[in-house]
Amino acid sequence: MSLLERFYQKDELALSRLISYVENQAPDYYKILSSIYSRTGKAYRIGITGPPGAGKSTIVDKLSNYLAQNGDQVGIIAVDPSSPFTGGALLGDRIRMQDLTTRKGIFIRSMATRGSLGGLAFTTKEVSLLLDAFGKNYILIETVGVGQVELDIADTCDTTLVVLVPESGDSIQGMKAGLMEIADILVVNKADREGAKRIVSELDMILDVRRKKGEWCYPIVSTEAINNKGIDELLKRILEHRKYITEKGLLEKHRKEQIKSELKKIVEVRIKELIEKYLGDTNIEKIAEKVYSGQEDPYSAGERILEKLNLKLE
Numbered sequence: 001m002s003l004l005e006r007f008y009q010k011d012e013l014a015l016s017r018l019i020s021y022v023e024n025q026a027p028d029y030y031k032i033l034s035s036i037y038s039r040t041g042k043a044y045r046i047g048i049t050g051p052p053g054a055g056k057s058t059i060v061d062k063l064s065n066y067l068a069q070n071g072d073q074v075g076i077i078a079v080d081p082s083s084p085f086t087g088g089a090l091l092g093d094r095i096r097m098q099d100l101t102t103r104k105g106i107f108i109r110s111m112a113t114r115g116s117l118g119g120l121a122f123t124t125k126e127v128s129l130l131l132d133a134f135g136k137n138y139i140l141i142e143t144v145g146v147g148q149v150e151l152d153i154a155d156t157c158d159t160t161l162v163v164l165v166p167e168s169g170d171s172i173q174g175m176k177a178g179l180m181e182i183a184d185i186l187v188v189n190k191a192d193r194e195g196a197k198r199i200v201s202e203l204d205m206i207l208d209v210r211r212k213k214g215e216w217c218y219p220i221v222s223t224e225a226i227n228n229k230g231i232d233e234l235l236k237r238i239l240e241h242r243k244y245i246t247e248k249g250l251l252e253k254h255r256k257e258q259i260k261s262e263l264k265k266i267v268e269v270r271i272k273e274l275i276e277k278y279l280g281d282t283n284i285e286k287i288a289e290k291v292y293s294g295q296e297d298p299y300s301a302g303e304r305i306l307e308k309l310n311l312k313l314e
Contacts, residue, residue, distance in 0.1 A: 004035060007134065012107060015134050019109055022126050030266070033126055036133040041255075043075070043132035044242060047157030049143040049182075054163040055189040056142050058225040059234070066235050067138050068105050075131030075139040076108040077124060107131065125156050125262065154182035155261060158251060159241045161234075163187045164203075166195035180206060183218065185237050191222035191230065216244055278309055 006014035022029050046063075048056045057078065064074045109131075111124060128139050143153050154160045162183035186203050188196055200220050207218045219237050223230030245251040279287075287305075290296040 004032070007036070010135065015107065015130065016109075018130055019127050022130065023111060023123050025123065029126075033129060036130065039133035040129050041132065043128070043136050043139050044159075045128060045139045045141060045157040046238060047141050047143070047153035047160040048163060049153045049160065050163035050187075051165075051168060054165050054168070055223075055225050056163050059161075059163060059187065059189060059223065059231070060140050060142050062225050062228055062231040063235060063238075064106050064140060065103070066231060068103055072105070072137040073135055074106045075128070075134070075136035076106065077127055077131070077139065077141045078108065078110045079124060079142060079144045080110050080112060107134075107136065124152075125258075128156070155258060158245070158254065159238055160184050161187050161238075163189050164199065165190045166193045166199050168199060184216070184241050185234070186218065186220040187234060188220060188222045189225050192224050192227075196222060215248075216241070274309060275305065278305065 001009070003014050003017060007018055018032060021032060048060055050056055060076060060078070064076060067074050109127065111127065124141060128141065131139050141153065141157055160182050162180065162185075164186065166188065186207070188200055188203070190196075200222060203220050207220070210218055221230055221234045221237055223234060225231065242251075245254070287296070287301050291298050291301060
């Protein structure tokens with residue numbers, strides 16, 4: 001059987017190989033995505049983000065267990081920093097979630113950011129499509145944990161969790177314009193620590209502004225993930241949010257926006273590949289020399305390149 005046929009037969013080794021193929025952007029990798037796309041759209045994506053050390057991996061671990069116990073198929077994408085030597089995932093969340101690797105119905109994949117600054121790897125969305133087509137009901141995506149810039153997660157997922165700890169209290173005001181704005185559900189993990197009640201009160205005051213603008217309650221869930229406390233309440237809130245956005249038509253609207261963003265990304269990538277193929281090191285060197293010597297300006301040169309590629313912009 002071909003790799004795709006094995007994939008359709010629920011072969012996890014074939015899934016792993018196809019993910020590597022897509023992640024490395026191998027030649028014609030988009031043809032694989034095109035062939036499986038009709039099987040996507042059923043999985044619900046949950047994003048988990050927040051500062052480093054907040055316990056995101058533990059929450060993913062516990063949530064996955066709950067979902068698997070309910071009979072759901074779960075895919076986990078854990079985005080880690082890139083190794084400067086191999087370009088691969090540096091931390092490898094699969095090591096931190098060893099118990100899950102033996103659980104039937106749970107598939108874990110670590111991905112490297114490879115220079116991407118939005119908290120996700122460049123092909124995170126594409127990998128989530130493979131997991132969706134493979135038959136996963138829920139896909140949990142954990143960001144790298146770099147702070148306020150992790151806004152891509154809200155565009156990629158259906159429900160976004162922002163995980164904080166009691167020690168985050170001093171930095172909440174700074175987060176307000178970033179992570180705080182994308183949260184559908186706030187999680188205060190390690191709630192047994194001093195200052196947990198204070199941070200919940202502060203978050204409540206901040207979220208009151210958002211609550212007045214809509215009907216969703218933007219709940220704050222206190223958890224002790226390491227002790228499996230509060231995870232059942234967190235899952236309950238996630239399911240409530242799913243029901244809310246589905247009934248209000250917000251899920252459909254959000255997914256259409258995701259498709260529009262994906263279309264733009266695909267076109268941008270293809271145009272970039274086309275331009276790089278046309279220019280090459282030699283051509284761009286010659287054009288740069290002409291611009292430097294004053295024979296040409298970069299704007300006219302850019303327009304000429306687009307015209308030769310039949311990409312003239314109106």
